[in-house]
Amino acid sequence: xxxxxxxxxxxxxxxxxxxxxxxxxxxxxxxxxxxxxxxxxxxxxxxxxxxxxxxxxxxxxxxxxxxxxxxxxxxxxxxxxxxxxxxxxxxxxxxxxxxxxxxxxxxxxxxxxxxxxxxxxxxxxxxxxxxxxxxxxxxxxxxxxxxxxxxx
Numbered sequence: 001x002x003x004x005x006x007x008x009x010x011x012x013x014x015x016x017x018x019x020x021x022x023x024x025x026x027x028x029x030x031x032x033x034x035x036x037x038x039x040x041x042x043x044x045x046x047x048x049x050x051x052x053x054x055x056x057x058x059x060x061x062x063x064x065x066x067x068x069x070x071x072x073x074x075x076x077x078x079x080x081x082x083x084x085x086x087x088x089x090x091x092x093x094x095x096x097x098x099x100x101x102x103x104x105x106x107x108x109x110x111x112x113x114x115x116x117x118x119x120x121x122x123x124x125x126x127x128x129x130x131x132x133x134x135x136x137x138x139x140x141x142x143x144x145x146x147x148x149x150x151x152x
Contacts, residue, residue: 002102002103002119002121002134002136003102003123003131003134004134005131005133005134006131006132007130008129008130008131009032009123009125009129009130009131010024010101010102011023011024011025012024012097012101014069014091014092014093014098015091015092016074016077016089016090016091016092017074017077017081017089017090017092018074018078019074022067022089022091024125025129027065028128028129029127030063030065030127031062031063031064031065031124031125031126031127031151032064032066032067032123032124033052033059033064033065033067033122033124033125033147034067034122035048035052035066035067035069035121035122035123035138035147036069036070036099036102036104036118036120036122037049037069037070037120038070038117038118038120039070039072039118040070040076040077040079041080041083044120044140045070045140046084047140047141048120048138048140048143048144049068049080049086051140051141051142051143051145052066052068052086052144053086053087053088054144055144055145055148056088058148059148062148062151062152064151065088066088066089067088067089068086068088068089068090068091069093069098069099070090070092070093070118071092071093071094071095071096071099071118072090072092072094073092073094074092076092077090077092096116099118102121102123104118104119104121105117105118105119106119119136119137120137120138120140121134121136121137121138122143123135124147124150124151133150135147
């Protein structure tokens with residue numbers, strides 16, 4: 001079960017797609033959409049990423065920072081970002097410590113196979129750093145609009 005509403009979002013430090021260190025606390029004072037996704041350049045993750053890209057202007061006008069997190073490497077993120085023209089930051093949680101911290105890592109099943117992975121989850125964090133909404137079991141199509149509606 002992911003972290004709940006009214007919890008302070010735990011701070012963390014991860015490398016972005018350029019291998020620069022980014023901390024959640026760097027964005028204190030801004031709304032943050034922190035979305036966790038399983039893997040770069042897979043169909044569902046691409047749909048979700050591109051929907052945030054397509055709505056990016058609205059997020060920007062609303063003063064919202066978008067941060068995508070997956071266990072992929074900075075190099076993988078750089079390719080994914082360039083290929084799909086993503087205008088926001090992607091963070092590499094290679095050892096899945098932040099996924100575990102945010103309670104979005106665990107046993108999954110796909111086509112009869114069990115494995116550990118990321119549960120597609122989005123946190124909406126207010127400028128004071130408090131989680132104000134949690135989107136669980138996210139459906140990639142239309143998710144960016146759903147998040148934007150929760151901000152307004």
